[in-house]
Amino acid sequence: MRGRSLIYPLLLVLGLQPLAGWKKPVPPGQILITPDSAARLTDRFTWAARQSTLPIFAKGYWIGYSIRRLMGEHSYMGSWHGWSGRPEQIEPTIEYLLAVKIKGEPPKRPDDEILREAARKALDETERKETPERQVLKEIGIFLRFFPGSKQSPSLIEISDLKLAFDFEGLPLVWLGSAKNDESVSYLESLYRTEAAWDKKEDLLSAITVHQEPRLVIPFLDGALKSNAPLAIRGQAAEGLGEQDDVQAVPILRRVIRSDTSSAVRERAISGLVEMSRPEALDLLIETARQAPDQELRKEAVRGLAEKASEKVGPSTARAAFDEKETEVQRQAVEVMAELPPAEALQVLARIAETHANPEVRRAAIEALGELEDPAAVTILIRLIKGRF
Numbered sequence: 297m298r299g300r301s302l303i304y305p306l307l308l309v310l311g312l313q314p315l316a317g318w319k320k321p322v323p324p325g326q327i328l329i330t331p332d333s334a335a336r337l338t339d340r341f342t343w344a345a346r347q348s349t350l351p352i353f354a355k356g357y358w359i360g361y362s363i364r365r366l367m368g369e370h371s372y373m374g375s376w377h378g379w380s381g382r383p384e385q386i387e388p389t390i391e392y393l394l395a396v397k398i399k400g401e402p403p404k405r406p407d408d409e410i411l412r413e414a415a416r417k418a419l420d421e422t423e424r425k426e427t428p429e430r431q432v433l434k435e436i437g438i439f440l441r442f443f444p445g446s447k448q449s450p451s452l453i454e455i456s457d458l459k460l461a462f463d464f465e466g467l468p469l470v471w472l473g474s475a476k477n478d479e480s481v482s483y484l485e486s487l488y489r490t491e492a493a494w495d496k497k498e499d500l501l502s503a504i505t506v507h508q509e510p511r512l513v514i515p516f517l518d519g520a521l522k523s524n525a526p527l528a529i530r531g532q533a534a535e536g537l538g539e540q541d542d543v544q545a546v547p548i549l550r551r552v553i554r555s556d557t558s559s560a561v562r563e564r565a566i567s568g569l570v571e572m573s574r575p576e577a578l579d580l581l582i583e584t585a586r587q588a589p590d591q592e593l594r595k596e597a598v599r600g601l602a603e604k605a606s607e608k609v610g611p612s613t614a615r616a617a618f619d620e621k622e623t624e625v626q627r628q629a630v631e632v633m634a635e636l637p638p639a640e641a642l643q644v645l646a647r648i649a650e651t652h653a654n655p656e657v658r659r660a661a662i663e664a665l666g667e668l669e670d671p672a673a674v675t676i677l678i679r680l681i682k683g684r685f
Contacts, residue, residue, distance in 0.1 A: 321387055321463035326352055327397040333473030337361065337483055340472040352468050353444065356451075360439040361472040362458060363480050365508045368429040373436055373506070374456030387461035390437055394458070394471060434459075438480065438503055441467070449491060453499040455506055477509040485516060494526055501532055510542035518548050521556075530556075531564035538568025538577070546576045553584055553593065563596050570600040578604065578681065585674045595669065601677040602666025630660040638670035646676045 328347055330340050344359045367373065435458045440450035456462045475483075481504055488500040501520060507513055513536075520533040534552050537545040545568070552565040569581045581604070585597035630648060641664070648661035662680065665673045 321461045322466045323388060323393055324358065324464040324469035325466045326468040327393065328468065328470045329398060330470070330472045337472065337475045337479040341483070344470040344472060347470055348442065348444070356441060356443045356467050358439050358441050358464055358467055358469045359450075359472065360437050360469055361480070362435045362437045362474045363477060363507060364433050364474070365436055365506065366431045367434045369432050370429060372457045372460055373434075374454075374460045374462065389459050390456060390462050391435070391458040397471075435474070436506060437462070438484075438506075439469075450487070450496070453496070453503050455503060477507045478512060481507050481509060481512045481516070494529060497525070498529055498532060501529060501536070505532075505536035505539055508540070510540045510544055513540055514542060514544050514548070521548070521552060521561075527558050527560050530558065531561045534561055534565040535568045535571070537565075538571035541572045541574060543574055543576055545572070546574065546580055549577075550580055553580070553588070559590070559592060562590070562593055566593070566596045566600050569597075570603055582674070582678055586671065598668075598674055598677070599666045601674060601681065602662050604677075604681050630657060630664055638668045638673070642668065642670060642672055642676075649676070649680060 328344075330343060332340070332343075335343075340361070341359065347353065348357060437456050437458050439454045439456065439462070441452040441454070442449075443451050454462070484500055484504050488497055488504070491497050491500060501517075504513060504516060517533040517536050517540075521530050523530070525533075534549065534556075537549055549565045549568055553562050556562050556565070566581070566584065569577045569584075572578075581597055581600050585594055585601055588594045588597065630645070645661045645665050645668075649658050649665060652658045652661065662677070665677055
């Protein structure tokens with residue numbers, strides 16, 4: 297995949313010219329729609345493969361379908377292809393292209409216009425909201441690119457929110473409609489088992505992890521962790537367990553943290569714990585920060601606790617105690633303090649993290665506490681996470 301991290305906060309530079317190296321996404325040369333969107337997903341893929349004998353598929357093609365998953369209202373999955381601010385350079389979204397093909401007419405308003413309005417609203421609200429981002433169901437597209445003669449093995453697997461533009465490179469798209477999670481996971485697992493190239497296996501593992509279906513995804517990821525797969529695959533599986541945010545993942549992550557032979561995989565397991573909201577995951581993170589025999593692993597766990605504590609310091613509606621210039625000075629002072637011996641820095645950083653009026657300065661202090669190699673810093677971070685201050 298072009299981006300290994302699958303879920304992004306909305307990162308837009310609104311009204312500015314595209315960055316250097318920006319590539320204009322090319323829509324599909326033609327879109328074919330499955331005649332039976334209620335058929336089994338495997339049957340729809342069989343139908344799509346039969347279409348590949350048509351002349352328009354001579355240079356390759358995409359097959360796509362969608363699943364539904366809960367995401368932050370202002371979070372998107374995939375690639376944002378930039379916008380110059382000029383209407384003639386607005387890129388059509390996947391949803392827009394499909395609506396034109398299926399319904400014969402575009403939506404009342406272009407989806408990308410609606411998206412930009414949502415982006416502006418999100419950026420405005422970020423400064424004043426204290427509540428967690430609202431979770432909504434979104435349509436996520438899974439796109440597989442095939443070269444001529446490679447009907448069974450895709451050359452590329454991409455994931456994208458249907459409300460984003462996507463680069464089909466001018467190749468035709470065969471659209472299979474929406475799929476249930478169990479059908480999609482089963483199909484992708486079958487591709488994973490038969491695929492020989494590890495880089496494609498990594499893409500397939502990412503696509504499977506996107507599904508919010510712990511009963512299916514967790515056993516698959518556990519199997520990948522127990523296999524002889526390369527470190528990149530096993531590390532990705534460990535972190536992917538955290539994305540499922542299910543209590544069944546915790547004992548598996550504990551096993552990885554305690555006994556996996558690779559320090560890189562163990563550290564990815566810590567990242568998985570940080571992704572989780574389950575109290576059992578927090579308990580394991582605290583246990584690791586305090587008791588892990590590996591010093592580097594303890595450090596990673598403490599940084600994870602600092603990240604969790606930092607999440608507690610949300611944007612404030614109260615006016616900051618300092619103007620922008622003074623805030624930067626305060627942040628720099630915190631960074632300098634972090635370089636002092638822990639005994640000198642600890643209590644001052646704790647006081648700043650717990651009481652400073654400016655949330656940005658508090659975050660800086662929390663990050664600094666996460667870098668201190670002192671058991672007392674762990675206690676302070678736990679206190680911040682649990683709100684006891």
